[in-house]
Amino acid sequence: MNKIELLAPAKDLEKAKIAIMYGADAVYVGGKFYSLRSRASNFSLEDLKELSQFAKRYGAKVFVTVNIVFHDDDYQGIREYLRYLDKIGIDAVIISSLALIPEVKKEAPHIECHISTQLSSLNSSAVRTLKEFGADRIVLGREASMAQIEQIAKKVSVPLEVFIHGGMCSNYSGRCVLSNRMTLRDANRGGCAHSCRWKYHLYDGDREISEKDCLLSMSSKDLRASAYVERMIRAGIASLKIEGRMKSEYYIGQVVKTYRKMIDEIYEKGSLSFDRLQYYDLELSKAENRPADDGFLSGDCDNTKHLYGVNGAGVTHDYVGFIHDFDPRRNIAFVEVKNVFARGDELEVFGPKIDNRRFIAEVMFDEDYEPVELANRPTQLLMVRMPFAAEKGDMIRKAAKR
Ligand code: SF4
Numbered sequence: 164m165n166k167i168e169l170l171a172p173a174k175d176l177e178k179a180k181i182a183i184m185y186g187a188d189a190v191y192v193g194g195k196f197y198s199l200r201s202r203a204s205n206f207s208l209e210d211l212k213e214l215s216q217f218a219k220r221y222g223a224k225v226f227v228t229v230n231i232v233f234h235d236d237d238y239q240g241i242r243e244y245l246r247y248l249d250k251i252g253i254d255a256v257i258i259s260s261l262a263l264i265p266e267v268k269k270e271a272p273h274i275e276c277h278i279s280t281q282l283s284s285l286n287s288s289a290v291r292t293l294k295e296f297g298a299d300r301i302v303l304g305r306e307a308s309m310a311q312i313e314q315i316a317k318k319v320s321v322p323l324e325v326f327i328h329g330g331m332c333s334n335y336s337g338r339c340v341l342s343n344r345m346t347l348r349d350a351n352r353g354g355c356a357h358s359c360r361w362k363y364h365l366y367d368g369d370r371e372i373s374e375k376d377c378l379l380s381m382s383s384k385d386l387r388a389s390a391y392v393e394r395m396i397r398a399g400i401a402s403l404k405i406e407g408r409m410k411s412e413y414y415i416g417q418v419v420k421t422y423r424k425m426i427d428e429i430y431e432k433g434s435l436s437f438d439r440l441q442y443y444d445l446e447l448s449k450a451e452n453r454p455a456d457d458g459f460l461s462g463d464c465d466n467t468k469h470l471y472g473v474n475g476a477g478v479t480h481d482y483v484g485f486i487h488d489f490d491p492r493r494n495i496a497f498v499e500v501k502n503v504f505a506r507g508d509e510l511e512v513f514g515p516k517i518d519n520r521r522f523i524a525e526v527m528f529d530e531d532y533e534p535v536e537l538a539n540r541p542t543q544l545l546m547v548r549m550p551f552a553a554e555k556g557d558m559i560r561k562a563a564k565r
Contacts, residue, residue, distance in 0.1 A: 165358050165401070166426075166430060167226075167395065167396050167401065167402065167403055167426060167428060168188040168189055168401060168402040168403065168436075169186065169188050169189075169402075169403055169405075169419065169422055169423055170181045170187065170188065170190070170226070170324065170403065170404045170405065171187035171189075171190050171191075171405050171415060171418075171419045172190070172192075172295075172329075172405060172406060172407045172410065172429070173190050173191075173192050173408065173415065174192075174408050174409060174410065175206065175210070176206065176210045176213060176214055176408075177412065178411075178412050178415050179192055179214050179217075179225075180214070180217055180417050181415050181416050181419075181556065182416075182419050183217065183218055183221050183223045183413045184221075184515050184556050185415070185416045185419040185420045185423065185514075185515050186419050186420055186422075186423030186424075186515065187223060187419050187423070188224065189218075189223055189225065189226075189402070190218065190223065190224055190225055190226070190299060191212070191225075191226040191227070191228060191257060191316070191404075191408075192206050192211070192214065192225065192226075192227060192228070192408070193209060193227070193228045193408065194206050194208070194227055194228075194229075194244070195229075196235075196240070196244060197228075197229040197237065197241065197244065197339060198228040198229060198230060198231065198384075199399060205356070208247060209514035210252065211225075211248070211251060212251040213226065215251045215252045216252075219252065219468035221336055221425055223255040224255070225252075225253050225254055226253070226254060226255040226256065226257055226277060226559055227248055227253050227255075227256050228256070228257045228279070229244075229245075229256045229257065229258050229263065230257050230258055230259040230279040231259070231351065232259065232281070232339065232351040233260050233262070233263075233360075233547070236264075241263070241266065242266060242270050243268040245266060245267055245271040245274070246270050246271060248269065248271055248274060249273050249274050251532060252257065252273075252284075253271075253274055254274065254275060255274055255275035255276070255277045255299070255300070256271070256274055256275075256277065257277045257278075257279050257302065258275060258276055258277070258278065258279060258280040259281035259282055260295055261293075262474060263276070264276050264296055264297040264298065265297070268297060269504070270462075270499070271507045275300060276297060276298050276299050276300075277298070277299065277300040277301070277302060278293050278298045278301045278302060280303065280304055280326065280336045280488065281336055281337055281338070281351075283302075283304040283306065283335050283336060283338070284301050284302070284304055285303065285304045285306060285307050285311065285315075286311075287314065287315045287318035287319050288446070289319075290303075290315055290321060290323070291321075292544055293321070294319070294320070294321040297323070297477055298321065299321070299322070300321065300322040300324055300401065300402070301319075301321055301322075301324065302323075302324040302326075302404065302559035303315065303323055303324065303325050303326075303385065303485050304335065304336060305326050305331060305332070305334075305336055305458060305459060306335060306458055306459050306464075307325075307329065307459060307460075308460055308461065309391050309394055309395075309460045309461070309462070310462060311462075312396045312398060312400070312460075313394070313554050316398040316399050316538075317398075318402060322401035322402070323383050323400050323401055323402075324401060324402040324403075325388075325395060325400050325402070325403060325404065326386060326388075326404045326405075326406055327386070327387075327388035327389075327391070327392065327395070327403045327404065327405065327422070327475070328384070328386055328387055328388060328389075328405045328406065328407075328418055328447070329381075329386055329405055329406025329407040329410075330385055330406050330407065331383035331385060331386050331458055331468075332359075333359040333381050333382060333383050333405055333469075334359075335373075335502055337350050337351060337355065338351070339355075339359075341358040341359055342354065342355045342356045342357075342358045346358065346459040349487040357382075359380070359381040359383075359432060359499055360381075360470075360529065361380065362379065362380050363379045363380065363381075364379075365379050373395035379471060380470055380471060381469070382469065382470045383468060383469055383470070384453065384454045384455055384456050384458075384468055384469065384470055385451065385453050385454070385455040385456075386406070386455060386456075386457070386458040387398060387444070387447055387451070387455035387456065387457065388457055388458070388460055389425065389440060389443050389444055389447060390440060390457060391432045391457065392413070392422070392425055392429065392435075393429050393434055393435055396426070396429060396430075398517045401433065403422065403426070404420065405418055405422070412485065412558070413482035413501070413558055413560070414450045414556055416433070416513070416514075417446065417447075417449055417450035417513070417558075418420055418447060418450050420446075420513065420515070421443055421446040421447050422467040424443070425439075425443045433487070449560070449563075453470070454470060456468065464499060466503070468490065475534065479559055480560060481502050481503075481504075481561040482498070482501050482502060482559075482560050483501055483502045483503070483504040483508075483510065483538070483559050483560055483561055484498040484499060484500055484501055484504070484510075484538075484545075484547070484558070484559035485498065485499045485501060485558055485559075486498055486499075486512075486514075486553050486554070486555060486556065486557040486558065486559065487499055487544070487555060488555050489553045489554055489555065489557075489558060490550065491552055493548070494548055494549055494550065494551075495546045495547065495549075496546070496547045496548075496553050496557075496559075497544055497545075497546060497551050498538075498544070498545050498546075498547045498559060499542060499543070499544055500538045500539070500540060500541055500542065500543045500545060501541060502541070502545075503537070503538065503539045504524060504537075504538050505524075505536060505537045505538070506524055506525065506526075506527055506535065506536050506537070506557075507523060507524065507525070508523070508524050508561060509521055509523055509524075509561070509562040510522060510523075510524050510559050510560065510561060510562060511559070511560050511561070511562040511563075512549070512551075512552060512553055512557055512558070512559050513557065513558060513560070514553065514556055514557030514558060515554075515556065515557075516554065517553060517554070517557055520550070520551055521562050522549050522550050524547055525548065526547070526548035527545050527546065527547050527548075528545065528546045529543070529544075529545060529546075530544060530548075547559075
């Protein structure tokens with residue numbers, strides 16, 4: 164049996180490269196056209212080509228989302244676009260319109276058709292039917308329980324992809340017009356303004372019944388399915404998908420690395436102990452800023468899955484710097500400042516090959532070799548001496564108090 168795939172999102176070329184370097188087997192990205200999250204996309208046609216070449220060097224795959232809900236006018240140019248994706252070696256398109264399957268097969272014969280979660284495929288009949296239409300992979304709806312996923316996997320032969328981490332939608336995966344109504348941004352064409360996460364005043368007629376400090380939100384908790392990864396592997400799921408095409412490089416790096424290590428450990432040891440699961444959950448929490456739970460996987464869809472009034476849990480670790488280069492002769496890291504840190508702070512470095520190594524930032528210089536006491540200018544490049552080696556692409560956060 165093939166090893167399960169870890170599939171990560173990326174907003175731009177830089178983040179897609181981070182996802183691959185930190186251990187993703189595949190990345191999914193949106194071009195500037197035909198894609199939900201189109202507002203988030205910084206992928207030009209040239210960027211897609213560069214990503215495809217970069218991914219091949221790592222043995223990784225690239226999937227491109229073509230998953231808006233199409234209106235007639237949206238079809239303009241789609242054939243040329245598909246031909247281009249095929250030519251540059253894109254591995255799959257993620258689509259939500261079945262009408263695109265024949266177009267893909269004809270115009271881009273080397274590209275797989277993956278059916279988006281937008282189609283809410285939640286049963287084996289739907290999955291089988293989609294396969295008959297020509298789908299090469301089905302992304303299941305996020306509303307299936309683990310037991311239902313296992314049932315579907317037993318009954319079908321087409322590869323299945325399941326969401327394991329990230330934001331959830333209060334409606335069935337984006338089938339929602341809240342954002343259209345309130346902001347004129349169409350969730351089904353990539354413009355969702357997350358209106359469900361706003362805080363609302365609640366009225367009974369003219370009488371406001373929400374307290375000043377108790378405004379109502381309709382937001383779901385985020386998904387964290389770490390406890391189900393082992394069962395997903397045993398069920399024969401093809402791909403585990405992380406949500407978050409709007410997320411930072413820090414989030415992508417930390418979440419991808421954590422699931423990468425977890426998956427590898429399960430394959431190596433056969434299972435994951437409770438202690439190890441707790442360790443991985445702690446690692447995931449370092450990148451989360453909203454409360455998370457197991458979504459629909461437990462089979463219980465009750466009011467504990469929602470956030471009524473509370474929206475953020477706050478990050479436990481501050482991301483403070485990105486290492487662009489490292490001089491091993493002087494043990495100096497060239498660090499782009501991301502958030503404030505000061506000389507004397509205890510910092511933690513993590514990266515594709517380094518696990519949470521801590522040091523005190525005692526020696527820091529700016530470009531003019533002037534000593535720096537406080538790093539508080541985002542994007543400034545500083546030289547920071549470290550007691551161990553790091554690499555380009557490693558990240559630095561403030562260490563949590565022990
Ligand atoms: S507004 Fe909320 S429920 Fe609607 S599509 Fe956006 S995330 Fe989903």
